Amino acid sequence: MKTDILMQFAQALAGGAIRVIDLSQALDSDTAIIQLPPEFGRTWPFRLEEISRYDARGPAWYWNNFSCGEHTGTHFDAPVHWVSGKDHAGNATDSIPVEKFIAPACVIDVSREAAEDADFLLTPRRVEAWEAEHGRIDAGSWLLMRTDWSRRRGPQFANMKEDGSHVPGPHPDLVPFLARERDVIGFGSEGVGTDAGQAFRFDPPFPCHSIMHGSNKFGLASLTNLDRLPPKGAILLTTPLKIVNGSGSPCRVLALVG
Ligand code: 23J
Ligand code: MN
Numbered sequence: 010m011k012t013d014i015l016m017q018f019a020q021a022l023a024g025g026a027i028r029v030i031d032l033s034q035a036l037d038s039d040t041a042i043i044q045l046p047p048e049f050g051r052t053w054p055f056r057l058e059e060i061s062r063y064d065a066r067g068p069a070w071y072w073n074n075f076s077c078g079e080h081t082g083t084h085f086d087a088p089v090h091w092v093s094g095k096d097h098a099g100n101a102t103d104s105i106p107v108e109k110f111i112a113p114a115c116v117i118d119v120s121r122e123a124a125e126d127a128d129f130l131l132t133p134r135r136v137e138a139w140e141a142e143h144g145r146i147d148a149g150s151w152l153l154m155r156t157d158w159s160r161r162r163g164p165q166f167a168n169m170k171e172d173g174s175h176v177p178g179p180h181p182d183l184v185p186f187l188a189r190e191r192d193v194i195g196f197g198s199e200g201v202g203t204d205a206g207q208a209f210r211f212d213p214p215f216p217c218h219s220i221m222h223g224s225n226k227f228g229l230a231s232l233t234n235l236d237r238l239p240p241k242g243a244i245l246l247t248t249p250l251k252i253v254n255g256s257g258s259p260c261r262v263l264a265l266v267g
Contacts, residue, residue, distance in 0.1 A: 021267075026117045032232045032245070032262040033083040034159065040082040041166045041201050041231070044174070046209075052078030079257045085249040086195075086203060086218070086228030090256040093223030100225060102255030109227070110248045112194045114151040114264065115143070116238045123156035128207060129170055130180035136187075143240045148192035151229070151245055154179065158199035159233035167201055178205025184216040186225040195227030199235065203228035229262060238264055 021027040034040065055077040061067025079102075080086070088094030089101045099105050103232060117139045122129045131154055136146070156177050158166070168175045178200060179187075187193045196203050196217055203217040213219045221228060229247060244265040249258035264265045 013204055020195075026267065028266050029228055030234055030237050030243070030264040030266055032229075032234050032238075032264055033260070034079075034231050036082045036259060038103040042078060042081055042170065043201050044167060046159060052080055054078075055081050058179055069119070070205060074192060077259065079252065079255055079259075080202070080230070082259050083231045083233070083262055084229070084257050084261040085259045085262075086222070086230065087249070087255065088222040088225045089254070090223035090226070090228075091218045093219045094225060100222075102249040102252045102258050105227075105249075107248075110246065111245070112149055112199075112245055113147065113151050113241075114149055114238065114243045114245045115139075116153045116155055116235055116240050116243070117147050118155045118236075118240070120155055120157040120236070122242050127175040127177065128205065129156075129177040130169050130205060131178070131183055131184050132180045133186040136183065139240070146187075146193060149194050150191075151195055151197055152191075152193050153229070153232065153235055153238070154196040154199070155235035155238075157236065159231070159235075161167075168206060173209065174201075174206030176200040176206035178203065178208060179217050181211045181216040183215070184220040188226055193226065195229060196201075196221055197229035197232050199232050200229050204240045228257075229260070232262060234264075235259075238266060242267060 036055050038055055042052050042054050053076055058074045060072045060074060062071045087102050088097050094100055119131055204215045207216050246263040247260055249260050252258055
C-alpha cells in the first residue's frame with residue numbers, strides 16, 4: 010500500500026501531474042542581508058572564492074569556498090534563533106525532527122496592499138477573510154505571505170529609510186493567532202526576514218521571531234515565486250543544512266504543486 014502511494018507519487022512527478030516550484034532566490038554577493046542598528050553584531054554577506062577551475066590549482070576540477078551568515082538569502086529560521094525558543098528540545102537545524110521539513114502551505118496574496126503601502130501588516134481579520142474563501146488553515150501548515158516583494162531589486166528590497174527598513178510583514182496580533190489558534194508550523198515571507206521592517210518598534214519587538222520561535226515554530230525568509238502557488242494545496246520541502254546547533258541556514262525551498 011505504502012509502495013503504491015510512493016510509486017504514484019514518482020509517476021506524477023515524472024509525468025508532470027505534480028510540478029516542482031523553486032521558492033528560493035539565487036545566492037551571490039549581491040544577495041541582501043539583514044542590517045541591524047550598529048550596536049549589534051553583523052551577519053556576513055555571501056562570498057564565493059574559487060579554489061580551482063580546471064587550471065594549475067586543480068587541472069580537472071572546479072570548486073569554490075563560500076562564506077555567509079546562517080540567515081542569508083532564502084533561509085530557514087530555527088526556534089533556537091530567538092531567546093524565547095532557546096529551551097525547546099529539537100530546536101536547532103541539526104535537531105529538528107526531519108518530518109517537519111515537509112509540510113503543506115497556505116498562501117495569502119497581499120501583493121496589491123503591499124504595492125500601495127510598504128508598511129502593510131497582515132492582520133488576523135485579513136487571514137480570517139482568506140479562510141472564509143479557502144477554508145481554515147490546517148494545523149501544521151505554513152502560512153506564506155505573498156507580497157511580490159521579491160521582484161524588488163537593489164536598495165528597494167530592504168527599502169531602508171532614516172527611520173529604518175520599510176517592508177511588509179505580520180501584524181503583532183497575527184503571530185499569536187497563527188501560533189496558538191491555528192498551530193501553524195511557521196510563517197514565511199518575501200522580505201529579508203520574517204518580521205516587518207519596522208518590527209523593532211512593535212510590542213513585543215520582532216513578534217514573528219519572539220512568538221513563533223517561543224512556540225517552537227519556524228520561519229522562512231526571502232522567498233520568491235509565491236505567485237506560482239495555489240492558495241492551498243502545495244507541499245513545501247524546507248531542509249536547512251545540518252549545522253550543529255545552527256540557528257538557521259540558507260535553504261533551497263521547493264514546493265510541490267498538484
Ligand atoms: C537577527 C535579529 C533580528 C532579526 C533577524 C535576525 C532576522 O530577521 C532573521 O533573519 O532571522 S529581524
Ligand atoms: Mn532569519
